Amino acid sequence: MKQKIALLTACMCCLPLFGQMTTTVQSSAFTALASEQTPFWLVNHNWGVNSLNDNNLYLRAGVFHAQKIDADWSFEAGLDGLGGRFSAADNTRIQQLYGRLDWKKIRLDIGAREDYTSFLNPHLSSGDMVNSNNARPVPQIKMGLNNFVAVPYAGSNFFIKGDFAVGKYLDSEYLETKFAPSQKKFASDILSHNKSIYFRFGDIQHKHRQQFMFGLVHAAQWGGTLHRGGENGAVEPQPRGIGDFLRVVLAKEGSAGASATDRPYVAGSQWGAWLFKYDVLLGGIAGQGGRLSVHAQHFFDDGSGMTFYNWRDNLLAVEWQSSAKSLLSGVVAEFVYTKHQSGSVIFYFDIAPKAEHPEHHDQIAKGNGKDNYYNNSDYAQGPSHYGKTLGSPLLLSPEYNTDGSVNFKGNRLIAYHLGIEGYFLPEFRYRLLLTGGQNWGRYDLPFKDVHAGFASGLDLIYHSKTLQGIDIQLSMGADSGRFFGASTRGAALTVSKQFSLSR
Numbered sequence: 001m002k003q004k005i006a007l008l009t010a011c012m013c014c015l016p017l018f019g020q021m022t023t024t025v026q027s028s029a030f031t032a033l034a035s036e037q038t039p040f041w042l043v044n045h046n047w048g049v050n051s052l053n054d055n056n057l058y059l060r061a062g063v064f065h066a067q068k069i070d071a072d073w074s075f076e077a078g079l080d081g082l083g084g085r086f087s088a089a090d091n092t093r094i095q096q097l098y099g100r101l102d103w104k105k106i107r108l109d110i111g112a113r114e115d116y117t118s119f120l121n122p123h124l125s126s127g128d129m130v131n132s133n134n135a136r137p138v139p140q141i142k143m144g145l146n147n148f149v150a151v152p153y154a155g156s157n158f159f160i161k162g163d164f165a166v167g168k169y170l171d172s173e174y175l176e177t178k179f180a181p182s183q184k185k186f187a188s189d190i191l192s193h194n195k196s197i198y199f200r201f202g203d204i205q206h207k208h209r210q211q212f213m214f215g216l217v218h219a220a221q222w223g224g225t226l227h228r229g230g231e232n233g234a235v236e237p238q239p240r241g242i243g244d245f246l247r248v249v250l251a252k253e254g255s256a257g258a259s260a261t262d263r264p265y266v267a268g269s270q271w272g273a274w275l276f277k278y279d280v281l282l283g284g285i286a287g288q289g290g291r292l293s294v295h296a297q298h299f300f301d302d303g304s305g306m307t308f309y310n311w312r313d314n315l316l317a318v319e320w321q322s323s324a325k326s327l328l329s330g331v332v333a334e335f336v337y338t339k340h341q342s343g344s345v346i347f348y349f350d351i352a353p354k355a356e357h358p359e360h361h362d363q364i365a366k367g368n369g370k371d372n373y374y375n376n377s378d379y380a381q382g383p384s385h386y387g388k389t390l391g392s393p394l395l396l397s398p399e400y401n402t403d404g405s406v407n408f409k410g411n412r413l414i415a416y417h418l419g420i421e422g423y424f425l426p427e428f429r430y431r432l433l434l435t436g437g438q439n440w441g442r443y444d445l446p447f448k449d450v451h452a453g454f455a456s457g458l459d460l461i462y463h464s465k466t467l468q469g470i471d472i473q474l475s476m477g478a479d480s481g482r483f484f485g486a487s488t489r490g491a492a493l494t495v496s497k498q499f500s501l502s503r
Helices: 002-013 172-182 242-249
Strands: 020-034 055-068 073-085 092-103 106-112 140-145 158-168 186-188 191-201 210-222 225-229 234-237 269-281 291-300 314-321 330-337 347-350 365-368 413-425 428-441 446-463 470-481 488-502
Antiparallel strands (some): 020 488, 073 092, 092 106, 106 140, 191 210, 210 269, 225 234, 330 413, 413 428, 446 470
């Protein structure tokens, strides 16, 4: 890690002195107090920085450089770290270390970056089911389009956007320290793969009053070493060759060296979501009445979900954004339902009858039902990084577990969420989050009693005019019931400073 930091620093010092350049330095101090664990909306949507510890304190500092070389080329680089009492994983960390290169519409990202790619509101939504801003960034190499690109011969009415990424989880030491002593199941040294494709009809930024978008996001964990748990602590290394990677990319069955569950199903642990979004400008092309958006995100973790066998399970949202800084400038209302999961009974179907294909005796049947979102028999921690979910925090992250297990205990839920933001004054704004729900646990391990609860969070943010670049944020939160782990309340204070040097 030190060599990577030194290399990035050297590259930044040797930047060519031409083009438009901006170097930004950011620093902040954070402290939080809580009656028990930190309230839900003070913990989540913070890129894995804030933890459940009842008291948190950290200092954070980062330097970020952006340079536009010419009309086609530009690049960015950043280094961001923090230290204090803020995590069960460590007390000092490099949070972000990355480089970004843009050439026309093509973008290359290398490193760990807090890069929000979801089309759900990052401040007001309850959380994207696949790509939220909830966990520490996973380092990766990603190539894709940096914006929607018009498809030729479509009259600037049809656009496309997508990306393709490979990476590696860094939480092996954290998992081994936390779970190996109790011989719990987990996987270490995991590799990641993500890709997305989106299609859009219309362009409200320039010529249309409305637009419609749909797309697909696919994510996977693969490779690594499976720790099977138990008294013997058996381990099972997984294949990680080029052929195995292609199987993951194409969602094919695992190779001969893969685990017994991967060979008849798919390589690694895979999940994703369909997204549908409709936007309309209120008040004509000028959008004086703001923008109204309707979202639908359909989660899946196998082929049956991808083909809508679990059609009931969705995140549905309505969003309104004002065109001005007013007392009410943004509203998001969401309904999240994940109870169905393709049904409570597994229905099997033959894919390779023994009589015809005896060589596929371990591939006799696949089945639909009991999808068990965010859980996998091999990659026990599911889509999480350092104990925090990469997806929706409503399916409580493994860090909420009190029995030493690393999986997701409650994934069959109904939740209602409301997010509101606005401005009391141009320099004084607020954000209010209200969430309630019920969680039934899992099909195979249901809760004895339904876990119901309510969480609230209020942020008051003041941007000083006299002390330029200084923001003061007071955050308050309160949880009740078992849906969010425990009943608790708390408050946090963040003071941040930013200044930029441009040329």
